[in-house]
Amino acid sequence: xxxxxxxxxxxxxxxxxxxxxxxxxxxxxxxxxxxxxxxxxxxxxxxxxxxxxxxxxxxxxxxxxxxxxxxxxxxxxxxxxxxxxxxxxxxxxxxxxxxxxxxxxxxxxxxxxxxxxxxxxxx
Numbered sequence: 001x002x003x004x005x006x007x008x009x010x011x012x013x014x015x016x017x018x019x020x021x022x023x024x025x026x027x028x029x030x031x032x033x034x035x036x037x038x039x040x041x042x043x044x045x046x047x048x049x050x051x052x053x054x055x056x057x058x059x060x061x062x063x064x065x066x067x068x069x070x071x072x073x074x075x076x077x078x079x080x081x082x083x084x085x086x087x088x089x090x091x092x093x094x095x096x097x098x099x100x101x102x103x104x105x106x107x108x109x110x111x112x113x114x115x116x117x118x119x120x121x122x123x
Contacts, residue, residue, distance in 0.1 A: 002026040002098050004096050006117040008117060009119045017083060021080050026098075030053060033098070033102055033103070040089075047059070048061050053102060067085045068084070069081075081094070094117050
C-alpha cells in the first residue's frame, strides 16, 4: 500500500515558477515509477511527466518539455515537479501517482494516486 500526499500548488503569474512535491508513505517507494498527471477543467487527465523507479527514465509531454523537470529523492520518499515559465494553459489539478511499471503512461497502469494540488496560472 502506498499513500501519496501532494503539496506546493498555488496561484502564480504567467512566466513564474512552482515546485509541487509528492510525499509517499511506503517502505518500497524506490521500487515505484512516479508520474505527475494533470487535469484541467472539462478536460481529460493527462500524463505531464514521469520518472522511473531507476531515477533516470524520464518522460515529458510535449506541452511541458523544456519547462518542467521531474525529480525524486528516494531517501525522503518524495517526488518533485519543477515548473518554470508557466502559462495559463498549465492551470489544472496536478496529481502524483505510483506504478511498478517502469514506462507506464496510461492512467489505468497507475495503482496509487494522491488527492491532487491545484495550480492556477494567471495571465
